[in-house]
Amino acid sequence: MQLPVNIILADDHTLFADGIHSILQTVPNVAVLAIATNGQELIDLLSRHQPDIVILDINMPVLNGLEATKLIRQEFPHIRTIILSSYNDPHLINLAHSYGADGYLLKTCNKDELLQTIRQVSKGQSCFPSMPRLYHPESENLPIREFNLTRRETEILQLINQQFTNQQIATHLYLSIYTVETHRKNIMQKLQLKSPAALTRFLLEKGL
Amino acid sequence: MTEELFMYFIPSTPAFLGPIHSYFLRLIYPLSTYLVSSGILPIACIGSVSVWIVVMLRRLEAYQKRQKELLRKLQEQQAMMTNQELDIQEAERKRIAADIHDEIGGNLAAIRVNLQNLHYRTKQDEQKATSLLQLVDQTSQNVRRAAHNLIPPLFGNIPLTDILQSYFSLLNTPDILFHFCTNKYQPYFDARQELILYRIIMELTNNIIRHAKASAATIQLLYYPDHLEIVVEDDGIGLSTSPGRMQGIGLSGVKSRVRSLGGKLHVDSGISGTTFIIHIPVIPQHAATC
Missing domain, CATH: 1.10.10.10 (Winged helix-like DNA-binding domain superfamily/Winged helix DNA-binding domain)
Incomplete structure (x- = not known):
């Protein structure tokens, strides 16, 4: 990764967020600025920090990840967002896309997929899983x-x-x-x- | 009794009343003849009898009305009780799903990511960790499915048709080909009602998977201006040849759920399969705001 990438994580499950944090610590040029435990906390953090990418869960108390994504798109259009969720439902992936998320990752992804997605999104590309289509x-x-x-x-x-x-x-x-x-x-x-x-x-x- | 009184009364009439009596008779006789021959008296008789009949009919009607009213109240109360029962059930499901997903699912995801991040001294340790990771993945998939079956994530914030579209596109049934079809989604129903609709469709779908022995099934949600029509068809063996399917807990649950939405359920089953047609009216005040 060439340019340094600043990241904020948001997940109500701190053990999981810490795990992601420690994975990212091993990667050069990637810094985790802060960890939020819900969507609202994330939005509050964004007024103090200037991250390049926000990685957030969908299922969070107070403000869920999809609503937070929508808000970020409106308030901080330069910040890129990656949803990291355990849900693989096509309609949720679609919704994340329409709310302006730049990437969608399943929590079952491995380290390489995570880094690959961060790299792509930081370059301005979007990265979504391929979805099954209804067959008629x-x-x-x-x-x-x-x-x-x-x-x-x-x-x-x-x-x-x-x-x-x-x-x-x-x-x-x-x-x-x-x-x-x-x-x-x-x-x-x-x-x-x-x-x-x-x-x-x-x-x-x-x-x- | 009256006759006896009359017989007693006549002979005891004093003699001086004789002229009055005869005068009275002379006056009364033509009058009564007139009344009878002109038809006034018969008409009056018929009239009074018909008035009596009308009064009795009215009374009967009022009685029937009261009975109907009572029956309606009883049914309303029953419906309310079913609704409360369904609400309690749904609240419990929601709670269990949240517990399973957030607690167990969350922990599994945390275990996974931390396991991935460990540094292993030997190749053997790494292999062990990899197989453990696979087990964690399998378990979290099962947990997710269990939670999802209890209630789909973010239910109430997402159109029901989107949730069903996802469900049927991910449904992996090797023997039955499911086809989901809908027209433009209309927000006619609130989250509670949509959850009831979701349960109805899930129950009918599970019924097809478990009992119908079908090769193809179609699930349709069609929004009309004044109602929603749900059509669930399969080309299976029909209800009568599959014992236990009609009496099963599932279908009685479908019936009570349809009733709680004020809808109608029509079942058509034969050698070409089974068709459920469910008609759910849009509540007027709800339609007015849409």
Whole structure:
């Protein structure tokens, strides 16, 4: 690491923060200025210290890490933030990203990953774990996938297209008429159509 | 009794009353004939009987109304008790999850980072430490999963659909393909109500994993202007062929939770699988503020 990097840690679990601290002490050009035990304490510390990077946990009392990140982005836009959390939920990682965090690390990371992330973030890059994506196999090759129809709804739409009545669809798919009616209502909502005539027109236009 | 009194009364009428009596009769006879023949008397009779009937019907109605009111109050009380029970359960879960995650999870993370930071004299020691690290990792993963199952982190601050999207994208079920689908999230419900909705979906999902023998399942949350519709489908063996699934604690929990939100549950089960359709109305004053 070329330039000296000043860091503030924030974690309510002091033993963990001390552990990270002692790892970082062995690294040249990295200095830990202070350790906060909650988000509010961290924000208070920032008015006295000028760190380059803040490494913070999500789950903290008083002010959680995500809210703190948002605040730091508004109040101290030059300070970079890395979330170090045990949560690997994609929506939390997304939220951290949208709140302006520069990096996200899981607490199960090893020393090299930690240092790598600090290095990247200090260079102005962002560093987030790769996230699993929802897989929609049934909607892959359908012309109507943009409408977010499920497999069952597509099936019903095809039967409607073949002039099946609700009762006939129910018998054909071994469903109750109420279930078919509900699916039909949901299809209409997803396609943003108001009347059966509009549905017929839609099916014609899509060439189904 | 009245007849006897009358018979006693007539002969004892004094003689001087005779002319008056006959005059009275002469006057009263055409009058009564007139009353009967003109239909006034029959109409009056029918009228009074119908008034009586109406009064009785009214009374019956009022009685039924009162009974309905009592029944409603009883149901309300029952619903309130279920709600309180659910609230207590949720508070307890939250507390246990916080304990597990913060205490045990926190300590494990601290053990891990400090273990990593030790300096080992021999290669053997380092290998031992590495296997210990793996064990710590495994344990903290289990702890995280346990806490997560009790209540997802930061519940109430994050849209329910995001939490579910994450859940289903991380759900690792080799035999069943889960598909989660939702339209635009609407903040119709408060955190407490969203937690109830979350529990309903989790229970139905676990039910599919444990009993349905399905190969695919779809979970949908669709927000309409006046209600939320939850559709949970699977292509499994249906409820009737899987004993214990309908009576299971899970489904009765689903039912009472749906009821506590004032919703309706529709179950459609057959050889093509099972479909749960849950309709949750948006509370009017809540909708007005959105």
